[in-house]
Amino acid sequence: MNSLADETSPYLLQHKDNPVDWYPWGPDALARASAENKPILLSVGYAACHWCHVMAHESFENPDIAALMNRLFINIKVDREERPDIDTIYMSALHALGQQGGWPLTMFLTPQGEPFWGGTYFPSTPKFGQPAFPDILQEISRLYTQEPEKIHANRTALTAYLQKPVNAAGSPPHDLTCHVASRLETIMDKERGGVRGAPKFPQTGILETLWHAAIATDAEALLETVTTTLTQMSEGGIYDHLGGGYARYAVDADWLVPHFEKMLYDNALLLDRLREAWVETRTPLFKTRIEETINWIAREMRTPEGAFAASLDADSEGVEGKFYIWSKAETDTLLGTDADWFCHHYDITPQGNFEGHNILNRTALIGQTLTDETEDRLQTCRTKLLAARAHRIHPGWDDKALLDWNGLTIAALARSALTFARPDWLDLATTAYRFILQSMRANGRTYHTYRAGKRQHRAMSDGLANMIDASLALFEITQNWAYVDDAQAFVTELDAHYWDDQSGGYYFTADDAEALITRTRTANDDATPAANGTLPALLVKLYALTGDPHYRDRADALIKSFAGAVMENPFPHGRWLASFDTAQNLTQIVLVGDPASADLQRLREIVLSLSLPTRLIIIHDPKEPGSLPDNHPAFGKTMIDGAATAYICTGPVCSAPVTDPELLLAGLKAARRAPA
Numbered sequence: 001m002n003s004l005a006d007e008t009s010p011y012l013l014q015h016k017d018n019p020v021d022w023y024p025w026g027p028d029a030l031a032r033a034s035a036e037n038k039p040i041l042l043s044v045g046y047a048a049c050h051w052c053h054v055m056a057h058e059s060f061e062n063p064d065i066a067a068l069m070n071r072l073f074i075n076i077k078v079d080r081e082e083r084p085d086i087d088t089i090y091m092s093a094l095h096a097l098g099q100q101g102g103w104p105l106t107m108f109l110t111p112q113g114e115p116f117w118g119g120t121y122f123p124s125t126p127k128f129g130q131p132a133f134p135d136i137l138q139e140i141s142r143l144y145t146q147e148p149e150k151i152h153a154n155r156t157a158l159t160a161y162l163q164k165p166v167n168a169a170g171s172p173p174h175d176l177t178c179h180v181a182s183r184l185e186t187i188m189d190k191e192r193g194g195v196r197g198a199p200k201f202p203q204t205g206i207l208e209t210l211w212h213a214a215i216a217t218d219a220e221a222l223l224e225t226v227t228t229t230l231t232q233m234s235e236g237g238i239y240d241h242l243g244g245g246y247a248r249y250a251v252d253a254d255w256l257v258p259h260f261e262k263m264l265y266d267n268a269l270l271l272d273r274l275r276e277a278w279v280e281t282r283t284p285l286f287k288t289r290i291e292e293t294i295n296w297i298a299r300e301m302r303t304p305e306g307a308f309a310a311s312l313d314a315d316s317e318g319v320e321g322k323f324y325i326w327s328k329a330e331t332d333t334l335l336g337t338d339a340d341w342f343c344h345h346y347d348i349t350p351q352g353n354f355e356g357h358n359i360l361n362r363t364a365l366i367g368q369t370l371t372d373e374t375e376d377r378l379q380t381c382r383t384k385l386l387a388a389r390a391h392r393i394h395p396g397w398d399d400k401a402l403l404d405w406n407g408l409t410i411a412a413l414a415r416s417a418l419t420f421a422r423p424d425w426l427d428l429a430t431t432a433y434r435f436i437l438q439s440m441r442a443n444g445r446t447y448h449t450y451r452a453g454k455r456q457h458r459a460m461s462d463g464l465a466n467m468i469d470a471s472l473a474l475f476e477i478t479q480n481w482a483y484v485d486d487a488q489a490f491v492t493e494l495d496a497h498y499w500d501d502q503s504g505g506y507y508f509t510a511d512d513a514e515a516l517i518t519r520t521r522t523a524n525d526d527a528t529p530a531a532n533g534t535l536p537a538l539l540v541k542l543y544a545l546t547g548d549p550h551y552r553d554r555a556d557a558l559i560k561s562f563a564g565a566v567m568e569n570p571f572p573h574g575r576w577l578a579s580f581d582t583a584q585n586l587t588q589i590v591l592v593g594d595p596a597s598a599d600l601q602r603l604r605e606i607v608l609s610l611s612l613p614t615r616l617i618i619i620h621d622p623k624e625p626g627s628l629p630d631n632h633p634a635f636g637k638t639m640i641d642g643a644a645t646a647y648i649c650t651g652p653v654c655s656a657p658v659t660d661p662e663l664l665l666a667g668l669k670a671a672r673r674a675p676a
Contacts, residue, residue: 181213193229205574407466547629593644
């Protein structure tokens with residue numbers, strides 16, 4: 001009997017009417033597998049996943065295949081976004097088998113949950129060089145019953161691999177981030193951006209590392225590598241030119257053909273990269289894409305409670321991308337005499353640029369400067385197409401709120417609000433933040449997911465790390481020290497339930513979360529940054545704000561715990577490398593004066609006028625003593641001649657007082673250069 005009807009996950013509910021006897025992950029399924037001595041078929045996916053839908057239509061909705069699954073296996077369906085703790089374990093097992101990861105993830109387990117074989121998408125009939133799913137089911141069942149020694153050998157090897165402790169300690173050189181950036185640059189596509197080849201993912205962790213190094217070394221080539229990537233993505237088909245927002249990745253090397261699902265986390269991470277690039281280059285395209293993407297988040301990704309939803313599906317009406325593609329005839333009808341002119345700008349032709357259809361893109365215009373009049377006319381045309389698109393059948397919406405993805409989004413919105421002086425964006429961020437504190441926390445503990453009035457599953461360490469980032473981003477724009485208190489509370493929760501006392505670093509799951517076959521601990525970025533990569537910079541900022549050496553010591557321990565792994569394989573450690581740079585080179589700009597005064601606001605504008613990724617802004621009002629800890633290098637610093645005064649502090653030393661905006665700008669430019 002299918003047992004998914006009472007779940008809250010939109011992905012699990014997509015499968016509640018399958019003829020497969022699906023269980024959600026839990027003790028009932030494992031107990032039945034043990035009682036009947038049947039292997040477990042674990043299927044992991046998510047609501048916006050195109051190939052998950054394909055496998056569901058081909059196999060899970062097929063009564064004959066479902067009957068075979070029910071007879072031979074205990075079948076468990078998992079939403080990888082709701083249970084990333086489960087997904088990360090079995091995806092690691094798949095990698096250990098030498099296979100490329102992806103979703104749907106299809107793994108075969110012992111009744112105790114130990115993996116012994118698996119794959120991703122399997123077709124219902126032989127194709128793509130793969131055997132048919134029914135044939136795989138029967139062969140796995142035969143091996144399990146007739147050749148158990150083979151199952152035992154695989155199970156033993158994979159379980160040992162998953163449970164092997166990470167021995168990653170090391171002492172990184174001070175210039176590690178810049179050194180790694182020079183290596184990463186060699187794998188980048190200098191013409192089209194991104195990592196060379198296809199498919200192309202945003203790889204925001206790599207872009208973040210390159211940006212830190214570009215600013216620290218004044219390396220024009222590194223800066224261009226990042227801005228080229230952002231430009232190509234922002235004008236390519238991976239960007240939704242009508243509604244805003246970026247798709248998850250492009251299947252080609254030109255950013256033209258997206259995998260059409262739109263994920264909250266990708267857009268949050270890209271907002272930060274676009275913002276830093278705009279501050280440094282003032283490229284109008286980057287500001288436009290930030291505005292459009294935030295408009296999309298506000299319009300289409302807010303839950304009724306004011307949090308942010310997870311994703312929009314790749315499919316509508318069972319067809320991937322149908323909601324987003326156009327024919328020349330449609331644009332002719334809607335745009336009239338403007339049609340040919342618009343189609344020239346957006347690569348729309350009668351024959352199409354993708355399987356007979358057209359994906360809007362402006363890659364042919366890269367390098368051209370369009371007049372304001374032309375952009376306004378294009379906007380008028382886009383508005384007409386967007387209004388027409390609104391009448392199409394929309395992609396599915398996964399409206400669950402995820403702690404980690406909301407944390408990323410709140411932080412990105414707060415930083416964008418600070419850069420562009422947008423109080424409406426700050427309102428978006430603070431509304432979601434308040435919802436999380438009020439509805440996704442209870443008794444000092446934070447939860448990973450919320451939907452349909454239910455919070456579920458202990459927070460993962462990534463979620464708590466991202467909420468610390470959100471707290472500090474909100475502090476920087478509001479200078480409300482209550483946000484620093486919130487950040488400390490999240491660290492307290494991490495320390496109490498996630499810290500590894502033996503090797504250092506934070507586990508992915510809490511010590512009182514559901515016990516799985518292993519407890520993962522890593523600094524590797526996945527689709528989103530890992531807590532152990534994000535936290536060093538945040539802990540050093542907390543040390544600066546509070547004076548509590550525990551935060552500095554914990555940051556040092558995190559760096560040493562994973563430095564060996566980073567130096568061995570830097571590619572998946574982009575966030576750790578950027579965080580390491582901030583932890584080593586935190587640049588505090590302390591502005592002393594009346595926060596509402598014009599001269600202090602002018603100094604603040606100067607600070608915001610250039611990219612300084614290791615920055616922390618603190619405004620100290622002399623009328624409010626006690627805001628800085630007494631061991632802070634700016635403690636006791638005062639205004640000069642009654643004017644708002646800036647101090648640039650690195651490590652234990654602050655600059656001479658500065659009241660002149662031009663001198664402050666020169667000091668900031670000098671401060672962001674890496675020490676020789």
